[in-house]
Amino acid sequence: MVDFALSDEQELLRDTARSMFTRECPPSLVRDACYDVTPDGPATARSFHATHLSEWSALGDGPLVDLALFLEESGVVLAPGPLWVTASWALPLLRAAGHPDADAVAEGTLSATVAVADAAGVWEPGDHDECWFVPHLDQVDRVVFLRSGPSVLVVDADGLDSAPIEALDRTRPLWRVRVPAGTAVPVESGAVRDALDRATVGLAAELVGVGRWLQESTLAYVAEREQFGKPVGSFQGLQWKLVDASLHQERAAAAVAYAAMCVDADDDDRSSAVHVAKAAAGGAARHWARTGLQAHGGIGYTWEHDLHLRLRRAYGGDHLLGDADWHRDQLAGLLLD
């Protein structure tokens, strides 16, 4: 008994986001911000965020359903900058800590990231000296360190002892950062879990957007590209692969919207729904990345083609906050333990 119909406001939000991203975020901008090896990259990402995205940070205070609609659209174009981590993760943690910067983050005048994982890549609050896999560190104003307790330590992003981690997906730069001295403020563990659920579903929504781009681009390409005198999309061996990837994509999109509803309602099914959403979305984006690349043939394997940008994000996004198999194991835990 789930009603998936969007309200008029939700449709408007989605359409506004879609046209803004189409207008303002062409592939060349993503490449300038993330893949040109110039010192301007982070500046381009920052300025894109400041100009077009920061005003949307307040979505982080509202229903997750709305934020997820927005993040799906930003995933389609691979919008640069720290909106996902700022709105879906840092903001709820700052709110939970009653931190004075929370309002400025919601208003879009400050951006923030979250540092929690240890070197082993476990996203759980602890007392390690160094945090790993911290997204967008070079593009934000504040870092929220999530520590044992749980508690949070909020510091200025400038002047931290940090280093970039070279990784596949450069649209989401990852950093390691030494935890600075300071007093952490206690937060409720329920609030930490809530923030993590929002971040997980937000990331899954972005991955749905990534899968959507791959699906749309691939379907357009195979209808146009001809070999043996016919469009390659008419070959059944290829068609069935595209059908299977599309089914995966459809179930991911539905699972993400459902999880967002469960989080908003704090439904009993919430934990299960969040794990299902991330497992399905990570799996589907990877499925489409592989299938889309194969269906494009050689052209898709070139640096010039935008497909690899999504391939990188699909794998990068799946492995952030637990990959599909990790979430499946969590589901097994819910059912069996």
Added chain:
Amino acid sequence: MRLSWDPESEAFRAEIAAFLDEHTPEQLRDGRDWIGEEADEVPGWARDWQALLFDSGWMIPAYPPELGGRNATPLQTLVYQEELAARGVPRSVHFGGYGIVGPSLLEFGNEEQRALAPAAIRGDTVWCVGMSEPDAGSDLGSLSTRAELDGDSFVVNGQKVWTSYAEWAERCFLYVRTDPSAPKHKGISVLILDMDTPGVEVRPLRHITGNAEFAEVFLVDAVVPRSNLVGELDNGWRITMGSLAHERGGLWLEGVGYAQRALDGLVTLVRDRGLAADPVVRRRIGELHEEVRSIRALGYKGFASFAQGSSAPEHSYMKLAASELRQRLNEFGMDLQGAYATVTDPELAAQGGRFQAAWQVSLAATIGGGTSEVQRNIVANRVLGLPRG
């Protein structure tokens, strides 16, 4: 977007739930899926059950009372389907009459033929549906059973196969070729055939489960009155399956309910066999749960489009997804039993041999009603808009 329906719909749920709790026959109650039994005719309890549903307005809720319903809204119909699916309770042990024939007669029949619909839906008349032939399966349009008009009658010659319930049936909804010179989808008509017409011979075929549920139907100079033609001559192709339009938004629920119950059974089985700590088993359980739940979400997403009157592309995936998932769930249920995986003795196999039995039945799910391959072709062409091969 929200997680519950309005209070009126929930009140409707309480009504059907109470009805099912009180009246569901013992044979359908054990939480398993009725997989057929050897019988020469529809079992009495199954006839009574279908008639009771009809008389109580619970057979096809969207229909008016005289057709076994209560003028339910699309949302109420969905709620009804949810409750049946959650319990795995079938309305009838022969789907064709209420699912295909009744609705088709109402939509395409003349007044006299429409009058046959209530008995078809109530199960008073048992119908079979004669589409498939030895040389026309997936390519149904190439069917060759010939009906020649001779004065006021058709003379029918040919053969049908895989005809479910043919042994039980009093009538057949028969697809025949009336114009062999027309392009293949153009010269098809639908006739109402009395199964006791001279020249009609039914030879039961056993399923791989061992039960005889379908049959071959041979037709040699069988005479059918012209008045038994449904709809227009040579225009039968449009009278195709799935005419139960009111229920299309929630047909997927049965498959998803089935999958959920199978998964629940798997979780119990894993615990009972002491495998709950096995990492490989855990991974599989997590994966299957992800599939069941995401497919369920997809079905509801499609319902939102259906309820708004738009086409629901989501639903084109549901039969494909649910039928293949169902096979994997049951197969895993067998694998978990080690050497007992292929033991069918209900005394020896886990959960009364449920997985072994259900697996055999589930093998038909990717064949009947359009094979998985044909489903993939349909999605490729109609949903994804890929060029035809």
